[in-house]
Amino acid sequence: MASRMQRFDFGLGDAVLRAGEAGTRFYVFASGSAHVLQDGAVCGRLTRGCTVGGGALAAKVLEPFDVVAREHTIAFGIEGAEFFNIISENAWRSRSENRGFVERVPIFQFLPTWVRERITSAAGHADVTPYSEVVEVGEVVLKEGQMDFPKIRILKSGKLSFRRSPDSSHTLKSFEAGDIVGAGTLLPWRKGLGAAATVVAECRSEILCIPGEDVKAAVIDETVHTEVFTRTFMMVGLNQLKTFSGLGRAHKIHLVRAMEVKDYAPHELIDTGLSVSSVRYAHVMLGSLRSLETDQEHDLGVGQVFLAPELFSEQSVSKCCAVDSCSCKERRVGPRGVLRAGSSGCKAATLSKGSLVAALSELGVSPVDSLDDTAELAEDMLLAHRIPIFRHLSNEQVQLVLKSFVPRCYARGSRVIEQGELGASLYVVASGVLEVQINGRIVRTLGKNGSFGDRGLLFEEPRSATVTVVSDFAVLWCLDKADFLNVLTEDLRSELVKRMDLQDADVVLSELTSIRLIGVGGFGRVSMVQHKKTGLRYALKQVRKMGPHGKLKAQLALRESELLAEMDHPFTLQLVRTLETTRSVYILTDLITGGDLYTAVLEIGRPLAHGEAQFYVGSVLLALEHLHDRGSAACVPRLEAGERDA
Numbered sequence: 130m131a132s133r134m135q136r137f138d139f140g141l142g143d144a145v146l147r148a149g150e151a152g153t154r155f156y157v158f159a160s161g162s163a164h165v166l167q168d169g170a171v172c173g174r175l176t177r178g179c180t181v182g183g184g185a186l187a188a189k190v191l192e193p194f195d196v197v198a199r200e201h202t203i204a205f206g207i208e209g210a211e212f213f214n215i216i217s218e219n220a221w222r223s224r225s226e227n228r229g230f231v232e233r234v235p236i237f238q239f240l241p242t243w244v245r246e247r248i249t250s251a252a253g254h255a256d257v258t259p260y261s262e263v264v265e266v267g268e269v270v271l272k273e274g275q276m277d278f279p280k281i282r283i284l285k286s287g288k289l290s291f292r293r294s295p296d297s298s299h300t301l302k303s304f305e306a307g308d309i310v311g312a313g314t315l316l317p318w319r320k321g322l323g324a325a326a327t328v329v330a331e332c333r334s335e336i337l338c339i340p341g342e343d344v345k346a347a348v349i350d351e352t353v354h355t356e357v358f359t360r361t362f363m364m365v366g367l368n369q370l371k372t373f374s375g376l377g378r379a380h381k382i383h384l385v386r387a388m389e390v391k392d393y394a395p396h397e398l399i400d401t402g403l404s405v406s407s408v409r410y411a412h413v414m415l416g417s418l419r420s421l422e423t424d425q426e427h428d429l430g431v432g433q434v435f436l437a438p439e440l441f442s443e444q445s446v447s448k449c450c451a452v453d454s455c456s457c458k459e460r461r462v463g464p465r466g467v468l469r470a471g472s473s474g475c476k477a478a479t480l481s482k483g484s485l486v487a488a489l490s491e492l493g494v495s496p497v498d499s500l501d502d503t504a505e506l507a508e509d510m511l512l513a514h515r516i517p518i519f520r521h522l523s524n525e526q527v528q529l530v531l532k533s534f535v536p537r538c539y540a541r542g543s544r545v546i547e548q549g550e551l552g553a554s555l556y557v558v559a560s561g562v563l564e565v566q567i568n569g570r571i572v573r574t575l576g577k578n579g580s581f582g583d584r585g586l587l588f589e590e591p592r593s594a595t596v597t598v599v600s601d602f603a604v605l606w607c608l609d610k611a612d613f614l615n616v617l618t619e620d621l622r623s624e625l626v627k628r629m630d631l632q633d634a635d636v637v638l639s640e641l642t643s644i645r646l647i648g649v650g651g652f653g654r655v656s657m658v659q660h661k662k663t664g665l666r667y668a669l670k671q672v673r674k675m676g677p678h679g680k681l682k683a684q685l686a687l688r689e690s691e692l693l694a695e696m697d698h699p700f701t702l703q704l705v706r707t708l709e710t711t712r713s714v715y716i717l718t719d720l721i722t723g724g725d726l727y728t729a730v731l732e733i734g735r736p737l738a739h740g741e742a743q744f745y746v747g748s749v750l751l752a753l754e755h756l757h758d759r760g761s762a763a764c765v766p767r768l769e770a771g772e773r774d775a
């Protein structure tokens with residue numbers, strides 16, 4: 130671009146750019162200075178190093194500002210068409226990078242897939258060319274009151290802050306990568322209001338700009354636009370409150386969806402504060418809102434939030450929180466009073482107790498005393514869903530289980546249960562590593578999310594193994610038989626029985642009949658075998674100790690079975706036992722009947738449908754997550770011996 134630029138000289142009072150005219154050039158100032166004027170008023174100053182004219186050219190809109198030289202000024206300029214070609218070419222090159230980035234922008238998750246695709250492929254759109262802008266520390270990105278170009282700016286890297294004025298040291302809010310800058314100016318009901326404060330670069334930052342004749346029309350239709358930006362704004366409100374910080378993004382999106390957005394006339398009563406189902410949360414989107422307490426009044430402006438801290442209880446205490454301030458001013462005041470629109474009316478998003486409870490219970494979280502506890506419960510729920518033996522349980526049942534669990538901490542060497550003793554509790558490993566021994570022989574190890582003791586819950590029989598803590602300490606969740614039986618579903622029972630059968634580590638080679646060969650790997654042969662008495666079928670891998678590299682192969686086979694012994698997940702191979710003779714090492718595992726995924730994909734003979742790919746990738750991820758939880762990266766899940774039958 131620099132090589133195509135020419136020198137232009139401007140004298141005092143010369144117009145560099147004129148508002149309302151089609152842009153002709155993009156300039157970089159080399160010396161001197163100029164004023165940026167909006168409706169005759171100075172709204173910015175350009176000096177050496179500043180650029181001007183690019184935004185309107187890229188967005189193909191008329192110049193929004195007059196730019197007038199204040200002294201003799203030298204600028205280097207490039208013709209509009211050439212400038213446009215260069216940035217389009219550049220945009221094309223960084224298209225895939227931008228695509229990936231836009232996909233990750235949190236607010237776009239409110240968009241339907243087709244709209245997201247339109248935005249991410251905007252580079253190919255005739256009128257829209259996303260481009261990156263780099264701003265240096267201290268540079269003003271958006272000025273208070275400035276009417277923005279019709280463009281979406283998304284912070285790609287660096288940090289920006291929202292301040293009352295460029296010189297003010299008080300930061301109202303910081304923008305991190307992925308945040309939309311000046312989203313307020315895009316809000317449909319704030320049309321014509323300009324930016325609410327000034328946005329300044331805190332360090333060198335890169336901003337992705339998606340311009341357009343009219344972004345709303347070119348990229349998103351009006352309905353989607355309203356929906357997206359309204360929800361984004363509502364999300365910003367929730368995000369500013371510590372109370373909601375424990376909730377995951379999906380939970381917050383759900384809450385946003387449950388909110389009611391309404392316009393209120395001046396002084397209109399929003400809530401009397403007397404009703405039990407009264408408004409627990411209100412976010413001012415336009416105008417102002419007045420909360421009248423017995424002893425004082427609070428006016429809340431745009432972006433500020435009213436929050437009743439005892440969200441679910443009937444106690445009426447209120448807390449006002451200014452969301453446009455970094456340090457939330459949280460005050461508790463007397464009995465909660467009336468909530469009214471301010472003197473010019475308001476638009477507000479509200480959540481009543483009823484909608485809050487309904488939204489959370491849809492997520493499987495029943496109300497507890499405070500949202501902090503609710504958030505904790507939600508987190509436990511998510512964890513509980515990762516525990517394999519609970520995967521058949523409904524949200525309500527998981528909640529029941531969570532309420533009945535007693536967490537206990539055990540030190541290294543503690544014997545949690547002992548072979549032969551009677552016991553009726555189920556244990557889930559929250560952290561730590563434990564060793565399972567039968568008749569003094571280690572049969573498997575257990576780690577996070579593993580469980581044991583289920584046999585005692587289902588059958589009145591002595592413990593079949595001894596379980597000892599081998600890490601520094603272990604935290605276990607203990608569940609009593611009575612509580613467990615409350616949630617025992619048929620699916621769970623058959624899953625547990627199947628697992629117990631597989632864990633019957635007393636199987637010996639002479640009890641197995643070979644049915645057929647399944648496959649040959651790098652180290653050995655795998656056959657389908659059947660237990661003569663129980664009829665159960667297994668896979669038996671035989672690795673010979675004789676022949677070339679026999680010793681090494683046997684060592685690797687033993688290592689493989691050690692790793693398998695640490696796994697306990699429906700999507701990883703379940704080890705039954707390892708057997709050794711003078712000639713071979715045998716690894717007995719459960720039999721996977723679905724075939725291997727690679728062959729399955731070849732057999733399907735076409736690209737996988739979205740749902741199929743989602744299923745396979747999802748299954749693989751769950752298996753990898755389990756390996757990660759167990760701290761193992763060396764074991765391959767059932768990728769090949771497919772999870773098709775899972």
Ligand SMILES: Nc1ncnc2c1ncn2[C@@H]1O[C@H](COP(=O)(O)OP(=O)(O)OP(=O)(O)O)[C@@H](O)[C@H]1O
Pocket residue numbers: 647648649650651652653654655668670702718719720721722725769770
């Ligand atoms: N538990 C099982 N259930 C069903 N089929 C299995 C099972 N284990 C292995 N197989 C089949 O047997 C084949 C050989 O398995 P094996 O574990 O010996 O080797 P591999 O995993 O293919 O390769 P490597 O020898 O490098 O580990 C596999 O490709 C798979 O199709």
